[in-house]
Amino acid sequence: MREADPPGRDVLWRAVGGQRRDVTLGALLGMGHQTGEALVPVLIGVAVERGVVDGDVPGLLLWLAVLAAVYVGLSLSFRFSARAGERASVTAAHHLRTELVGRVLAPEGGADEGRLPGELTNVATEDAKRVGAVAMALVVALAAAAGLVVSAVALLRVSLVLGLLVLMGTPLLLWFGHLLSKPLERRSETEQERAARASGVAADLVAGLRVLKGIGAEPAAVARYRRISGDSLAATLRAARAEAWQNGVVTVLTGTFIALVALVGGRLAARGDIGLGDLVSSVGLALFLIGPLTEFAWVNTELAQGRASAARIAEILDAPPAVPPGPTSTDRASGRPDRSDTVPHGHSDTVPHAAEGRLRLRRVSYRTLRSVDLDIAAGEILGVAAPDPADATALLRLLGRSADPEAGAVELDGRNLTALHIKDVRAAILVAAHDADLFEGTVLENVTAAAGARTSAVTLVGPAMAASGTDEVARSLPDGVYTPVTARGRSLSGGQRQRVALARALAADTPVLVVHEPATAVDAVTEVRVAAGIRDLRRGRTTLLVTNSPALLAVTDRVVLLQHGRITATGDHERLVHTCAPYRTAVLT
Structure with missing residues (x-):
């Protein structure tokens, strides 16, 4: 998007341009409908002139038949124009929602930074709908313009004064309507922002309802939502007042303009400058003009709201990535320079799944981590004891490449992760977070969600369920x-959710698996069983257990103590328990 463009203009252009076929069809049919509507008073005037003034009965019947044919044509044109316009509107909104979801779920991340899930949902629904409605507004605007042009031509035929009055007055009305839509645009953007915030907070509170009840924080949560909802209501009322003020002023101006046209036509008829049939036509055309001018007022409102929503959508689509995605296979094939000579050729599942699984952290600094050096051999099961949760979180973000180091490098098989495409990194290294969510579906569908169609992974589903206690x-x-699981696994207990999530991670069969505190919600017996299951299933595959659980650390080949952002001790679990007091404190207290 060009810097000179207002925020969201590119979104609007793409949304409407992507539906140019339906917009064009709807506009042409709508123009036909409005042309027919404008011709109705003209034909009525002709029929009156023939039948009443001239007494020509056959002529009267002929023009009545023409009038009936015009009615049939304009009725069909309206029907199919509305269908095409609505299809363009709905399709444009759907494509925007798809694009937004794709951006939010993109491996490089960044789009959801600082936004609650409910806010993103609101943008993908309400804002996308408002931008899609611009396609319908464009159809209506073109159709209304055609009606105004035909009306002006017809009035010019009746009287030069009437025709010029319409041709000169209509642009002024449209200009005033555009000026009046500016406050609505600003207030509509604020309204959508506050509404999205309220939706996000509501979704957040519902998700944590059990925790809130457990700690007795319901009054504080209600007070917080009442305050945010009140802000949203105030913004909505301000936008509604702006819309009402705009519509009211436009209605007054439109009514005054129509009255002026009717007054001029009546004075011309009284002076004998126009006949009875022309007077009927001019009055009918003046009344018809109410429709197109009212539609232009509605179009201005839709455009104002659409521009505001498009700006909010553009903020998400143009959000900078949390990490650079890395070179693609196209870059490598075209010979464009990469950041590493060791970038693997190709970009398919065969590359990451052929990885040996050697990991190395070279003087890595990130957040609380300070110059961390760590070598992990291929096939090693390494335990990482981190008394400070911030250290563990920082390590997990680096290994999953949710962030890049501030200094130093993280390497996979001797290649810097930043030199690999992020999809390759995610396919080779799976970070199973402690608070991983489950999805709606069955237990089995949740376990197989990460396995895909890979035969090696699918065959591990049963053993993964056994190893995790699922x-x-x-x-x-x-x-x-086959028991259904509700959203986020709320129909299961904490321990059940944890075991299903672990089974999903184990069934993915990635070369490197990083598991964070996988057994905090299960009893001691189950924890020992889970530890043994992970060891047996991941034997020969690189595995990191980031945990302070002695049962899990006991099954590892080696343990490192990550303390104060540095590796302060390394060795097997038993030796560290007996020789390292900080380690003993971290895992046994």
């Missing part, structure tokens, strides 16, 4: 692995 969960559910 088989035990399934036996306790009414329909076993």
Whole structure:
């Protein structure tokens, strides 16, 4: 998007331009409808002139038949014009929603920074709908313009004065309407922003309802939502007042203009400058003009709201990525320079899944981490004990490439992660977060969600369920692995959710698996079983267990203590328990 363009203009152009076929069809049919509507008073005037003034009955019947044919044509034109316009509007909104979802879910991230999920949902629904409505507004505007042009030509035929009055007055009315839409545009943007914020807070509170009840924080949560909802209501009322003020002023101006046209026509008829049929036509045309001018007022409102929503959508689509995506296979094939000579050729599943799984952190600094050096051999099961959760979070973000180091480098098989495309990194290294959500579907569908169609992964579904204890969960559910799971797994207990999420991570069968505190919500017996299951299933595959659980750390090949942002101790679990007091404090207290 060009810097000189207002925010959102590119979004509007793409939304409407992508539906040019339906917009064009709807506009042409709408112009036909408005032309027919404008011709109706003209034909009525001709029929009156023939039948009443001239007494020509056959002529009267002929023009009545023409009038009937025009009615049939304008009725069909309106029907199919509205269908094409609505299809363009709905399709444009759908494509915007798809684009927004794609940007939010893009591997490089960044679009959701500082925004609650409910806010993103509001933008993808209400704002996308308003931008899509611009396509329909354009159809209506072109159709109304055609009606005004035909009316002006017809009035010019009746009287030069009447025709010039319409041709000169209409642009002035449209200009005033555009000026009046500016406050509405500003207030509409604020209204949508506050409404999105209220939706985001509401969704956030509903998601944490159990926690709020458990700590007795319902009054504080209600007070917070009442305050934010009040801000949203105030913004909505301001936008409604702006819209009402605009519509009211435009209606007064339009009514005054129509009255002026009728007055001039009546005076011309009284002086005998125009006949009875022309007077009927001019009055009918003056009344007809109310429709197109009212539609232009509606179009101005839709455009103002559409521009405001397009600006909000553009903020998300143009949000800078959290990490650069890295070179693509196209870059490599075209010979464009990469950031590393060791970037793997190709961009398919075969590259990351052929990875050996050697990891190395070279003097990495990021947030709380300070010059961390760590080598992890291919196939090693490494335990990382981190007393400070901030250290663990920073390490997980780097390994999953949700962020890049402030200094130093993270390498996979000797290649800097920043030199690989982010999709390759994510396919080779899976970071299973402690608070991973489940999805709507069955237990089995959740476990197989990350396995895809890879044969090696699909065959691991059963062993992964056994290793994580999910088989035990399934036996306790009414329909076993086919038991439905609600959004975020709220129909399951904390321990059940945790085991299903771990099974999903194990079934993915990635060369490198990083698991963060996978057994905090299960009993000690289950924790020991889970630890043994991870060790047996991941034998020969690089695995990092970021945890302070002694049961899990006991099954690792080696443990490192990440303390105060640095690696302060390394060795096997038993030796560290006996020889390292900080480690003993971290995992046994």
